[in-house]
Amino acid sequence: MSSHASTVDPKKAELWDTHHHSHDVISTRTLGYFLYLLSDGMLFATLFAAYGVLSYQHSYFGGPTPAEFVKPWYTFAQTIALFLSVLAYGFGMNALKHKNKSGLINGMLAAFVLGVVFLVLDIHDMSHLYSMGITLASSGGMSAFMVLTQVHATHIFFGLIWILVMMAQVMTKGFTEETVGRLLTLRMFWHLQAVIWVFVYIFVYLWGYIS
Amino acid sequence: MSHGAADPTMHPEVQLSTSKGYFLGFAISAFLMLVATFLVTSHSVPPFGLLMVISVCAGIAVIAQIYFLLHIDISEHNIWNTVALVLFIPLFLITIGLTWWMFSQLYLRTMDMSVMSSAMQPAVHASATPGMAAMPGMNAHTDSGN
Numbered sequence: 001m002s003s004h005a006s007t008v009d010p011k012k013a014e015l016w017d018t019h020h021h022s023h024d025v026i027s028t029r030t031l032g033y034f035l036y037l038l039s040d041g042m043l044f045a046t047l048f049a050a051y052g053v054l055s056y057q058h059s060y061f062g063g064p065t066p067a068e069f070v071k072p073w074y075t076f077a078q079t080i081a082l083f084l085s086v087l088a089y090g091f092g093m094n095a096l097k098h099k100n101k102s103g104l105i106n107g108m109l110a111a112f113v114l115g116v117v118f119l120v121l122d123i124h125d126m127s128h129l130y131s132m133g134i135t136l137a138s139s140g141g142m143s144a145f146m147v148l149t150q151v152h153a154t155h156i157f158f159g160l161i162w163i164l165v166m167m168a169q170v171m172t173k174g175f176t177e178e179t180v181g182r183l184l185t186l187r188m189f190w191h192l193q194a195v196i197w198v199f200v201y202i203f204v205y206l207w208g209y210i211s
Numbered sequence: 212m213s214h215g216a217a218d219p220t221m222h223p224e225v226q227l228s229t230s231k232g233y234f235l236g237f238a239i240s241a242f243l244m245l246v247a248t249f250l251v252t253s254h255s256v257p258p259f260g261l262l263m264v265i266s267v268c269a270g271i272a273v274i275a276q277i278y279f280l281l282h283i284d285i286s287e288h289n290i291w292n293t294v295a296l297v298l299f300i301p302l303f304l305i306t307i308g309l310t311w312w313m314f315s316q317l318y319l320r321t322m323d324m325s326v327m328s329s330a331m332q333p334a335v336h337a338s339a340t341p342g343m344a345a346m347p348g349m350n351a352h353t354d355s356g357n
Binding site: 026027030031034035038041042045046048049050052053056058072073076079080083084086087090091093094096097099175176177179180181184188191192194195198199201202203206207209210211 | 218219220222223224225226228229230232233234236237240241244245247248251252258261262265266268269272273276277280281288291292295296299302303306307310311314315318322
């Protein structure tokens with residue numbers, strides 16, 4: 001310590017770092033949003049747990065079970081629509097990397113249209129169940145099935161609104177720190193929906209179909 | 212690694228996008244979903260084996276998506292996302308696993324199988340909401356009289 005003190009001239013020493021350090025706003029926001037998405041994952045954990053305990057034979061109380069109404073290839077078409085939507089958004093973000101605004105808008109537009117296809121297929125599926133007299137109130141098993149699948153569909157619905165808002169912001173504001181940060185958080189949100197859909201498709205639709 | 216606020220499109224999280232990575236994430240997961248759907252509809256594998264196979268399909272598809280789409284890796288820029296995800300996974304599995312285990316034990320110890328089998332009769336259809344008296348456990352007072 002004494003040797004250190006001898007090398008510092010107290011009259012010239014700078015005690016405070018007065019230089020401006022730029023703060024990485026985008027990375028701070030994306031990490032915060034990622035933590036939010038993980039808590040959203042815990043919401044799905046509770047719904048998967050509820051479906052797990054309410055998908056026994058007695059949970060359907062003699063009424064219809066997923067084995068009777070799930071059409072694997074129909075839901076596979078939904079899967080591909082969602083995966084293609086995620087791919088289109090990824091291509092849009094690759095255009096952002098090259099400052100290609102029209103490429104980004106085209107990618108987001110394709111992602112929006114394919115997301116709408118997913119949602120329309122889901123709504124058609126649910127209205128078909130309703131026409132067969134299968135509703136949320138049919139049995140505990142059906143409540144768990146519908147709440148889980150429709151909470152995922154609700155995520156898609158709000159994601160679609162967000163895509164429209166971001167298309168408008170990119171066209172009016174351009175690539176600012178705010179819009180680019182939001183495009184990155186939307187990318188995380190949209191791509192996570194594909195990850196959650198893998199669980200929903202395999203463990204709710206396909207497993208329900210074979211059990 | 213230096214990046215100022217001057218050009219947000221030069222931010223590393225923008226620059227790590229690659230069309231090849233996104234396409235690989237799509238192709239791997241879509242192919243695995245195709246395999247799972249085909250196996251399920253062809254009825255060529257016994258149910259338990261089928262469940263194992265489609266679970267493996269789901270696991271690989273999710274890993275591919277997390278790596279290629281969410282960019283979860285150990286690079287300087289994404290390490291904290293990776294740490295958060297690694298700490299999240301046990302919470303996710305414990306929530307589902309313990310809940311399922313508790314209820315499966317509960318069903319095993321409390322369900323009256325004679326009542327259960329009567330509830331299995333297809334005569335009770337879900338479109339006609341069953342009365343409370345017909346529900347499992349609701350006619351327990353008749354059993355207690357014995």
